[in-house]
Amino acid sequence: MLVFNRMAVIGVGLIGGSLARILREKGAVKEVVGIGRGEENLKRGVELGVLDRYTTNAKEGVAGADLVFVATPVCAIPKVVAEIAPFLAPGCIVTDGGSVKEFVVEACEQLMPEGTFFVGGHPIAGTEHSGVEASFSTLYQGKRCIVTPTANTDALALEKVVEIWKIAGSTVPLMDPVQHDRVVAAISHLPHMVAYSLVNAVDGYDRFGGDLLSFSAGGFRDFTRIASSDPVMWRDIALTNRDAILEMMDFFSGYLETLRGLVAEGDAEGLRSFFLNSKEKRDAIL
Numbered sequence: 001m002l003v004f005n006r007m008a009v010i011g012v013g014l015i016g017g018s019l020a021r022i023l024r025e026k027g028a029v030k031e032v033v034g035i036g037r038g039e040e041n042l043k044r045g046v047e048l049g050v051l052d053r054y055t056t057n058a059k060e061g062v063a064g065a066d067l068v069f070v071a072t073p074v075c076a077i078p079k080v081v082a083e084i085a086p087f088l089a090p091g092c093i094v095t096d097g098g099s100v101k102e103f104v105v106e107a108c109e110q111l112m113p114e115g116t117f118f119v120g121g122h123p124i125a126g127t128e129h130s131g132v133e134a135s136f137s138t139l140y141q142g143k144r145c146i147v148t149p150t151a152n153t154d155a156l157a158l159e160k161v162v163e164i165w166k167i168a169g170s171t172v173p174l175m176d177p178v179q180h181d182r183v184v185a186a187i188s189h190l191p192h193m194v195a196y197s198l199v200n201a202v203d204g205y206d207r208f209g210g211d212l213l214s215f216s217a218g219g220f221r222d223f224t225r226i227a228s229s230d231p232v233m234w235r236d237i238a239l240t241n242r243d244a245i246l247e248m249m250d251f252f253s254g255y256l257e258t259l260r261g262l263v264a265e266g267d268a269e270g271l272r273s274f275f276l277n278s279k280e281k282r283d284a285i286l
């Protein structure tokens with residue numbers, strides 16, 4: 001099996017912590033060094049057995065690492081890679097878990113010194129919770145991790161990054177970064193935009209006064225679970241996948257408009273058929 005001597009994790013939260021946990025559990029890494037800004041979180045990482053040691057100095061943290069996993073919010077990823085690039089050991093592979101790929105891959109590939117390698121990745125697995133406390137080793141089990149090589153990607157580094165995610169229990173489709181961003185704009189980013197809007201809309205609706213949200217029952221809670229996700233993470237996704245998200249929001253508005261028309265017209269057959277089509281598609285993915 002593939003074994004790394006030293007893995008540095010920059011941004012030890014749900015995604016970075018969970019990958020460190022599973023790779024340690026499987027014996028695929030001999031040592032894990034946590035790098036971050038908040039010492040409390042990093043200390044907790046050591047206490048929880050996610051990290052062997054930590055530092056707030058990125059330069060020190062990546063010294064001698066043969067694998068670096070960057071799992072900060074998306075906008076910070078190229079900044080962090082620029083900061084560590086001069087200090088990477090020859091042969092080091094840098095990969096990431098960011099939710100947007102064109103922005104990250106385009107910037108990071110250019111930052112890599114000769115003889116070091118960048119490969120973009122995105123686990124399609126997560127929860128609405130953040131921080132190392134929320135991490136767990138089975139997060140990636142049975143999920144998919146999209147890896148996004150380009151024409152510049154080193155073949156052996158790519159093979160190793162694919163292997164890492166397989167060890168974590170995921171299947172690993174390869175996708176072009178631009179295509180990736182379109183796919184996740186539809187399946188992940190749009191639902192988050194809608195969930196955040198729905199909670200704000202109901203919160204802002206004060207026709208009768210009082211706190212409507214306190215009446216929320218199962219359906220509202222199920223639908224809006226993801227609106228509890230981290231605001232900085234979603235700010236960065238909206239900033240860096242803007243065009244694809246706008247396209248999906250406009251496309252979605254068309255469906256909402258159609259439904260609005262059916263409701264306004266009292267079109268019983270149209271409504272039934274709209275709901276039936278959706279129910280059949282949703283039932284099929286369960």
Ligand SMILES: NC(=O)C1=CN([C@@H]2O[C@H](COP(=O)(O)OP(=O)(O)OC[C@H]3O[C@@H](n4cnc5c(N)ncnc54)[C@H](O)[C@@H]3O)[C@@H](O)[C@H]2O)C=CC1
Pocket residue numbers: 010011012013014015016035036037038041071072073074076080097098099100122123124125126127128129130131132230233237
């Ligand atoms: N939460 C989720 O369900 C998923 C998140 N992702 C992506 O993974 C990445 C990490 O997300 P989470 O683990 O959920 O976030 P998190 O909030 O649990 O962890 C991020 C960590 O990065 C640290 N950080 C922020 N800026 C930093 C910087 N400049 N230098 C060093 N550390 C820094 C934070 O203090 C925090 O400890 C994001 O890019 C996100 O888009 C990908 C798949 C799922």
Ligand SMILES: O=C(O)C(=O)Cc1ccc(O)cc1
Pocket residue numbers: 098099123124125126127128188226
């Ligand atoms: O909590 C959930 O169900 C999610 O949708 C988690 C998630 C968030 C962001 C990603 O890029 C991938 C997965």
